[in-house]
Amino acid sequence: PxxxxxxxxxxxxxxxxxxxxxxxxxxxxxxxxxxxxxxxxxxxxxxxPANKVPQTEIRIPPEMFKPQFANLCTQNPYGGNPGETFLVRHPEYCNAFFTCTEGFI
CATH class of the missing domain: 2.170.140.10 (Chitin binding domain)
Incomplete structure (x- = not known):
């Protein structure tokens, strides 16, 4: 309990x-x-998440960076301007985020 x-x-x-x-x-x-x-x-x-919500720090193992994640940064889910840095939630781990800058993780 x-x-x-x-x-x-x-x-x-x-x-x-x-x-x-x-x-x-x-x-x-x-x-x-x-x-x-x-x-x-x-x-x-x-x-x-883009409002800088504090998260518990975690160490991300290399296997989390899979090729299929490369397209996560192609569109800002919050609207934002092109080239603006934004966070994208990891599709498998809810307490992990990718920082996207100019289309790259």
Missing amino acids: VTCPSASGQFAYTADCAKFYQCDNGVATVTNCQSQLVFNPQTGYCDW
Whole structure:
């Protein structure tokens, strides 16, 4: 069982950055963020990864950089200007992101 840090509020679910704990009267429930959003522990809300949501640092093994990931940076999912740097969520690991700059990872 999960112990809530306080009786109510939203708290990070460290196993999956697209989820969070919703605590009500000390009872924790795992809740999903909307599609493409991640939980921001600083605000207590789901947010766009591009808003510099703090993540737990992880070491990315070389096998995560597969050739099929090369096209991840061809289109900015947030609209942005061409050439603008943006983050793209790793398709297999929710707590990993690629930094895209001018079409390259």
